[in-house]
Amino acid sequence: MSLNSATPSSWKDLPRQYFQRELLPLLADLRLAIVLLLAIALFSISGTVIEQGQSLAFYQENYPESPALFGFLTWKVILAAGLDHVYRTWWFLALLILFGSSLIACTFTRQFPTLKAAQKWSYYSQLRQFEKLAMSAEVDAATLDGLEPLLRRKGYRLFREGDRLYARKGLVGRIGPIIVHASMILVLLGSIWGAMTGFFAQEMIPSGETFTIQNIFDAGPWAAPQIPKDWSVRVNRFWIDYTPEGNIDQFYSDLSVLDAAGQEVKRKTIHVNEPLRYRGVTLYQADWAIAAVRVQINNSPILQIPMGQLDTGGAGRLWGTWLPTKPDLSEGVSLIAKDLKGTVLVYDQDGQLISTVRAGMATEVNGVRLTIAELVGSTGLQIKADPGIPIVYTGFGLLMISVLMSYxxxxxxxxxxxxxxxxxxxxxxxxxxxxxxxxxDMLDALSAAPHPATAEA
Known part of the structure; x- marks a missing residue:
């Protein structure tokens, strides 16, 4: 039918016909699926290599314009292309959707018809049909009645009509690929849902402090309901275990989850690879710092002086503060610490080391007695929520089962x-x-069976 002679009703069918004849075969093409899968893998690698959800200053410092990494990768390129939040960019989500559409198209155009064909049975009544099979044989003095029990023992399902027989087994192998596709679609849906509704935050909290999650670095457009507003977390204590050589062995945070009334509803001591989970939010032990030093000057009350991290040019981590030793602030000392073991270095105003003091000890500086009570640590927490994880795990579980079925x-x-x-x-x-x-083996057993006439003789 020509376009000029097309009726109004046929015009309405053109989009459907175009989809069935052009778009659907293209979506179901294995080559397209492979290209999409490679693209998803490539951009996933970039999202792993390039730090995600960091501040503008971080990218400007680590990806400067001169010299550009690989000659082109600068902070401007990263921000413009969305490489700082790869998994939430429109183009990455579009790749996931397109790949999922390809799987669905392949399932309905190939896998379901293959399964439907496998469920049907037909009988062979011509010898030439057997000649086309990869394996065929003829057995003299044998009957279908002798073949049937042999097939049943091998797990075949039998269909017989007169002198013709059809047997099959392993239909689950035809169902396996369909479940493989379904499980991969579940993984894609879980990834998309997690990207749209999850969030990532970081907090640095001193021991003894209570906080609510506020320092959010990356969040999906629908993440607001996941961010807790009716509960908070208290850091009861933070401490570090050191090896005999003085290196960090493990650091711990004793955390309590508090409800809106301030009552403890959950408590756990976390460390690396052992997080705290509550209402879909996971708190990981990720970092540490020195928040403050508690000191006493002569017989004064114990003062808590904040400490800040010093710029050492990559030579190590140091924290320091300045402590006045006179009321008019005309004199003071600098206090430096590198860990929570309790050792504090005391420097005068000329930068000369005048004393090394441990927690609980005192020293004389500028005519006063300075006592170091303790160093107060801060715990660095990474806080994540990803509502898509249960869907992804379900998809992976089905994928493992369906792969075994496909074999x-x-x-x-x-x-x-x-x-x-x-x-x-x-x-x-x-x-x-x-x-x-x-x-x-079945044919050998069939040939070795006694012929009915022989048995009667």
Whole structure:
């Protein structure tokens, strides 16, 4: 039918026909699926290599314009392309959706028809049909009645009509690929849902302080309901275990989750690889710092002086503060610490080291007695919420099961009785050698069975 002679009703069918004839085969094309999968893998690697959800200053410092990394990768390129939040960019989500559409198209155009065809059965009534099979044989003085129990013992399901027989097994192997596709679609849906509704935050909290999650670095457009507003977290204590050589062995945070009334609803001591989970939010132990030093000057009350991290040019981590030793602030000392072991270095105004003091000890500086009570640590927490994780885990669980199902061979056997001769043939979609050995064993058993006439004699 030409376009000029098309009726109004046929014009309405054109979009559907174009989709079925052009777009659907393109979406179901294996080559397109491979290209999309490679693109998703490539951009996922970039999201792993390039730090995600950092501040503008971080990218300007680590990806300067001169010299540009690889000659082109600068902070401007990263921000313009969305490489600072790869998994939430429109183009990455579009790749996931397109890949999922390709899987769905392949499932409905190939996998379901293949399963439907495998569920049907037909009988062979012509010898030339057996000649087309990869494996066929003829057995003299054998019957279908003798073949049936052998097939049943091998797990075949039998269909018989007169002198014709059809047997099959391993239909689950045809269902496996469909579940593989379904599980991959679940993983994609979980990833998209997590990207749209999850968030990532970082907090540095001193021991003894209570905080609510506020320092959010990265969040999806629908993440607001996931950010807790009716509960908070108290850092009961933070401490570090050191090895005999003085290196950090592990650092710990004793955390309490408090409800809106300030009552403790959950408590746990976390460390690296052992987080605290509450209402879909996970708190990981990620970093540490020195928040303050508690000191006493002569007989004064104990004062808590904040400490800040010093710029050492990459030579190590140091924290320091300045402590006045006179009321008019005309004199003072600098206090430096590098860990929470309790050792504090005391420097005068000229930068000369005048004393080394441990927690609980005192020293004389500028005519006063300075006592170091303790160093107060801060725990660095990474806080994440990803509502898509249960969906992703479900998809991966189904994927492992369905992959095992896909390895099951779908085997078919046909048989035709003509006089005293039995014609047998079969085929399988995988494990051809094992299938041939199985059929040959049945044929050997069939040939070795006594002929009915011989048994009567």
């Amino acid at each position: 099951v061979s779908h085997s078919q056997v046909w048989a035709l009785q003509q006089g005293k001769t039995l014609y047998v043939g079969g085929r399988t979609n995988r494990a051809q050698v094992a299938f041939e050995r199985e059929v040959l």
